[in-house]
Amino acid sequence: MSIPTACTALGQIRVLDFSRVRAGPTCVRMLADFGADVIRIEPPADTDPNATMFAEDRCGGDFQNLNRNKRSMTLNLKAPEARGLVHRLVEQADVVVENWRPDVKQRLGLDYETLSAINPRIILASISGFGQTGPYVKRPAFDQIIQGMGGLMSVTGLPGQGPVRAGMAVADSSSGIYTAVGILVALIERAQSGRGQWVQTSLLHALIAMMDFQIARYLNDDEVPGQAGNSHPTSSPMGLFRARDGHLNIGVSGPGMWEKFCQVMGRPQWLEDPRFTTTELRVRHRDALDSMVQDVLSTDTVAHWVERLTGGGVPAGPVYSVPQLLEDAQVRHARVSTSVRVEGCEKPRHYVTQPVLLSRTPAQVVTGGPMLGGSTRDILAQLGCSAAEMDLWASKGVI
Numbered sequence: 001m002s003i004p005t006a007c008t009a010l011g012q013i014r015v016l017d018f019s020r021v022r023a024g025p026t027c028v029r030m031l032a033d034f035g036a037d038v039i040r041i042e043p044p045a046d047t048d049p050n051a052t053m054f055a056e057d058r059c060g061g062d063f064q065n066l067n068r069n070k071r072s073m074t075l076n077l078k079a080p081e082a083r084g085l086v087h088r089l090v091e092q093a094d095v096v097v098e099n100w101r102p103d104v105k106q107r108l109g110l111d112y113e114t115l116s117a118i119n120p121r122i123i124l125a126s127i128s129g130f131g132q133t134g135p136y137v138k139r140p141a142f143d144q145i146i147q148g149m150g151g152l153m154s155v156t157g158l159p160g161q162g163p164v165r166a167g168m169a170v171a172d173s174s175s176g177i178y179t180a181v182g183i184l185v186a187l188i189e190r191a192q193s194g195r196g197q198w199v200q201t202s203l204l205h206a207l208i209a210m211m212d213f214q215i216a217r218y219l220n221d222d223e224v225p226g227q228a229g230n231s232h233p234t235s236s237p238m239g240l241f242r243a244r245d246g247h248l249n250i251g252v253s254g255p256g257m258w259e260k261f262c263q264v265m266g267r268p269q270w271l272e273d274p275r276f277t278t279t280e281l282r283v284r285h286r287d288a289l290d291s292m293v294q295d296v297l298s299t300d301t302v303a304h305w306v307e308r309l310t311g312g313g314v315p316a317g318p319v320y321s322v323p324q325l326l327e328d329a330q331v332r333h334a335r336v337s338t339s340v341r342v343e344g345c346e347k348p349r350h351y352v353t354q355p356v357l358l359s360r361t362p363a364q365v366v367t368g369g370p371m372l373g374g375s376t377r378d379i380l381a382q383l384g385c386s387a388a389e390m391d392l393w394a395s396k397g398v399i
Contacts, residue, residue: 004366004367005035005366006032006033006069006363006364006365007033007035007363007364008035008361009034009035009358009361009363010031010034010035011035011037012094013031013035013036013037013095013187014036014037014038014039014092014094015028015036015037015038015093015096016041016089016093016096016097017038017041017070017097018096018097018099018110019097019098019099019127020055020099021099021172022066022143022169022172022173023099023127023172023173023175023176024097024098024099024127024176025067025176026172026176026180027125027127027175027176027179027183028040028097028180029066029067029068029176030177030354030363031095031183032068033068033069033354033363033365034358034361034363035361036095037071038069038070038071039073039089039379040067040071040072040370041073041086042055042072042073042074042075042373043074043075044074044075044076044373044398044399045074047076047078047397055372058344058369058370059342059344059349064345064349064368064369065351065369067369067370068340068365068367068369069366069367070369071375071378071379072370072371072372072373073373073375073376073379073380073399074372074373074376074399075376075398075399076397076399077108079396079397079398082398085380085383085385085398086109086110087118088383089379089383090115090119091118091119092382092383093119094121094122094123094187094196095125095183095187096110096115096122096123096124096125097183098110098124098126099127099128101128101138101140102128102132102133102137102138103137103138105126111124112124112198116196119196120194120195121194121196123183123186123187123197124196124197124198124199125179125182125199125200125201126198126199126200126201127176127200127201127202127203128141128200128202128203129145129146129202129203129204130202130203130204131204131205132202141203141204143169143203146171146203146204147165147166147170147171147207148163148165149204151207151225152165152166152210152211153166154225154226154227155214155225155226155227155233156227157229158227158230159227159228160227161227164227170207170210171203171204171206171207172203174206174207174209174210175202175203175205175206175207178206178209179199179201182199182200182201185199186199214233217234231286231290232253234279234283235251235252235253235282235283236252236282236283236286236289236290237250237261237282237286237289237290237293238250238251238252238253239290241290241294241297242294242297243298243302243305244300245302246302246318246319247302247318247319248297248302248305248317248318248319249317250293250309250314250316251314251315251316252314252315253279254279257313257314258271258276258282259271260312260314261309261312261314263312264308264309264311264312264314265293265296266296267292270289275288275289276289302318303318306318335353336352336353336355337350337351338353338365339351340365340366340367340368341368342367342368342369343368343374344371345368349368349369351365353365373399376390376399377390380399
């Protein structure tokens, strides 16, 4: 049984997804939402104690959101019969995605050399904590470990507070997105050369890339980034302030916007204050400037100031909780969530939509995350396997 096609953009691409947890599924979700036929290959029930990590509740929001638009096939990769089945799957596939420790793929016969010998057009995408080579190649990793080692925790939080993790899985999510980009580049190149290649990403390198200007400041200017709290490290006034009834963020950068800001705030005299005539001086005297801005903002509401500032060309916005953000008029207009009914789940499941909008071939969520092994026999039948073979493999715990 095939699943409805989410989109035609990647409709000719088949992906074998061996990945777990978050980084790999994030990558593959992007491909699935744009129409790729994704086969999520999982161990049969009770064969791998780590298999249910982030997948124990298959109707849960996290699993569903990560694994929508995919099919599930169970296969015990440790069984001797499994290797031949995987090779037959690889013959018909375009992309293989995995996030095992680098040595595991060699042991399972799923390294790039082996796969490319079976199918020279195959693209292998490997996501690891620290890379496929190097002194940390065998280290395990989770997002928070990488947030610490990648520098993010050193620049997050209030000055002097000590390291603080970001409130989302930045390393996992960014490495998944970077990997998806790498796969798409490899697919475009394959159209020219006819050959696949090995795409590699690590959580550590992806997070360092996300640190971007913070690391560039040190590499080029020897500036060691530190914690700036809710303020921007190189611009002022830019950060979190309190109005009469709550918090709002304000962003002012450059002389033109600084002039607009002073006029909107009704304080043109700030333009003549020698402490604030340049961005560098405003950053140096941030505490004094922030105090003056705060005194003005505390006289009225968040809604008042957001309307007044944005109307005057100054970026500003409220600070939302998740329920609040989902009720925002622009967010509702953007349709950032959708829902579908899922076989095996009592209620419809809700999903965060893809933020990349295409005019002719938009991404869609057409099916929820699959039940374990729900498409195993359909997929094997497509390979030409008989019902008797499947029954035998099922009795031996292969599928």
